Every structure is written in structure tokens, then in C-alpha cells.
Amino acid sequence: MGNSYQLIIIGGGPACLSAGLDATRARLSTLLIERAIPGGQIINAELVENYPGFPHGISGAELGSLMEQQATKYGLEIIMAEVEGVEVGEEEKIVHTSEGQYRAKALIIAGGSEHGKLGVPGEEELRGRGVSYCATCDGAFFKDQVIAVVGGGNVAINDALFLTRFASKVIVIHRRDQLRATKILSEGAFARPKIEFLWDTVVESIGGDGQVRELGLRNVKTGTESKLEVSGIFVAVGLRPNTGYLEGVVALSQEGFILVNDQMETGVPGIFAAGDIRAGSARQVSSAVGDGATAAISAERYLSSI
Amino acid sequence: MAEPLSVDDKNFNEVVIEAKTPFLVDFWAPWCAPCRAIAPMVEELAGEYEGRVGFGKVNVDENPKAATDYGIRSIPTLLLFKEGKPMTQIVGLRSKAELKKHLDATLT
Known part of the structure; x- marks a missing residue:
């Protein structure tokens, strides 16, 4: 079946691209689903100065693009779609998206967060007008x-x-x-x-x-x-996790972040979370990349155990 | 496949306002990362809605008048015109599915 993979990664930010890199190097058939463009929140950053390896800093857009190049080098598949829901079947997890259904035995959820809003009168009406x-x-x-x-x-x-x-x-x-x-x-x-x-x-x-x-x-x-x-x-206040579609699927914190242990495992076997979307994240590119690697290794271990 | 037209301060009236079909204008600039993200979606939509909706792109850096005329101070902004009037304003990066909903709503 064309829509079936060993691993699906939801999101396209640094955590996802890092997970995708490690997963494909472990020869897992891996699909990454991103709603808009790989790179995540950092694509809006003029200069990232705290990601090791770039002593003069690097633009967020360029860093995102380099991470994507590296991640796809080993066969990571990337599609553009909006994830609408996740269903836990007996053998597989089913991801419902705007472009159809995709199935996998393991899932890494790393869809990050969005900028917060003030929630005050005038904010919505004047968006794009100041x-x-x-x-x-x-x-x-x-x-x-x-x-x-x-x-x-x-x-x-x-x-x-x-x-x-x-x-x-x-x-x-x-x-x-x-x-x-x-x-x-x-x-x-x-x-x-x-x-x-x-x-x-x-x-x-x-x-x-x-x-x-x-x-x-x-x-x-x-x-x-x-x-x-x-x-x-x-x-530039706070971040809201993109977890609206996950209620009732995995355990969330009060603020809506995904609860995981130090292996990035949620309470559901075969579902992992990484990066800004998980509770307790340091919300840095470097910590997201670390989370992604941990999640990929945990997913690989899970897949070889079932 | 139809590609978005290059719209500027000079041809805006002729291309957008006098268009026979609804027309979507993508206001962008080269320094704006989410603009680069939305561009391929707009290109795909231009193909999918060929003949039903016109598509164009305005570089706000080179064409300040068009952006000023419509009070645009945030990019990417997509402005959907119908019979020469701006009907829907979509600010910021959105998914393709969401953009399609706006286009379909304009066509009905």
C-alpha cells in the first residue's frame, strides 16, 4: 500500500527534520507531513545565533533549508498536508489529513507551536493593518x-x-x-x-x-x-501548541502540550513527541533537534520490538 | 499550467480590477520567509483554478503603491478581488486547504 510507512513524522520543524534524518539513516520508511514549508518557526528568525556550528550565526530560513536538504538525503519523503486527526488502530496509527489518509506503525508528533495572540479587542480586525x-x-x-x-x-x-x-x-x-x-x-x-x-x-x-x-x-x-x-x-507573547486534534489521543498538559517521558514516549505505545510541542521543552532549535533524535531512536527500538 | 501573473503598480488596474473572473493577488517581498512558503501553494492553485480565478503576485518592495492603496502592512497577504473589489483578505501563512475554502466560497 502506497500510503503505509513504518514511521510518520507530523510537522516540519527542526525536531521533525532531525527525527527524519535519524529514522531514514536507520532505513525506516518514513513520511514527514508538513502543512506549509519545512523549517518551522525558525524560518522567520533573521539570525539564529545560538545553534552550535555556526559561529557567525545563520538565518533561520537558511538553517531550515539546510536541515531539509540533509534530512531528505537518505530518502525521507515529505508531503504538504494539514493533519486533521490521529486514530490509534490495533496494528497501525492512522493519520487523517487534508490530502487523504496515511498509515504507520509508529508516529512522532512534532508539529511545534504557533505564536500566541493577545486576545484583546481590535487584534483580529487590525491584523495585517498594523x-x-x-x-x-x-x-x-x-x-x-x-x-x-x-x-x-x-x-x-x-x-x-x-x-x-x-x-x-x-x-x-x-x-x-x-x-x-x-x-x-x-x-x-x-x-x-x-x-x-x-x-x-x-x-x-x-x-x-x-x-x-x-x-x-x-x-x-x-x-x-x-x-x-x-x-x-x-x-511576541508565548506559544500555543498545535495539539487541538490530539485531545483524547495522547495525554496533554493543562496548556495543551504533549506529556512525554525522557525517551519522548507518550502513554500510547508507538507514539512519540518531540520539540516545542512537548511539555517541558526548552523551546530552542538545539533542544528540538535533540528531542527529534531521541524520538527517532525510541521509534526504531519500538518498531524492532513489535 | 497557468502561472501567477506578475502584477505591478502600472498594470494593477488593468490586470486585477478589470479582470473578468475573481482575482487573487499575492502581496510578497523577497525578504519574507513565509511569503516563500506560500508561493508554491499559490502556484498550484493557479493551475487548479485555471480559467475560473486569476492569480497574480505583487512585489511590495518594488510596488509600494498597490500595497499602500489597500492598506497592506503585513505580508504575505492574499487579497481576493471580485468584480474589481477586494472581498477577502487573508493575512499570514495558511494551509492550501484553507486557501481553497476561501476560493470556493468566492466562486459560489
């Missing part, structure tokens, strides 16, 4: 303008630093009184005159008539509400 989730895509639309970045993690601070190339001023709005981002990034942002910080502050609304004009803010410590005039807002 509300953005991708600084490298949209920064150039905000030349000489005042913009806000929401968040305090690595993505937010990287975005703020990148956006100073275009914007006249970048205001980082963070709900806590210190950054979560790596020290070296934070130091860079503090030293950049164009970047200002609004601490202990959350965005309550995004306003504007067809284009973003102002933000409604609230200080979480004092409760004081205020307005801030900006022409753009880049949202």
Missing part, C-alpha cells in the same frame, strides 16, 4: 514610525532589535518588571537608544480606523490605564 506577528516580514512597512513590541522573551527582544532598523522608536511593552530574554539580547536592547520599555504593563485594546492608531494600556501593579499612540504593534 497588527503583526512577524517582525522580519513586516518591519519595512513601518519606516520612521513609532511601534510597539509586546513581550519580554527572546523573540520579542530579537524583534525589537531588528525593528530599530526601520522604526523611529520601538516601545517594548512587558507585563513583568524584567525581561525573560537571554542576558546578551537584553543588554543589547537596553543599550539601543531607539528602544524604550514599559514595564508591568499589558495591552487591553488595539484601536484605529482601518489602521492601528493607539493602544489601550493598563499597569498591572497600579491599575492605571493609559493610551499610547503607535502605528504598529508586533505581538
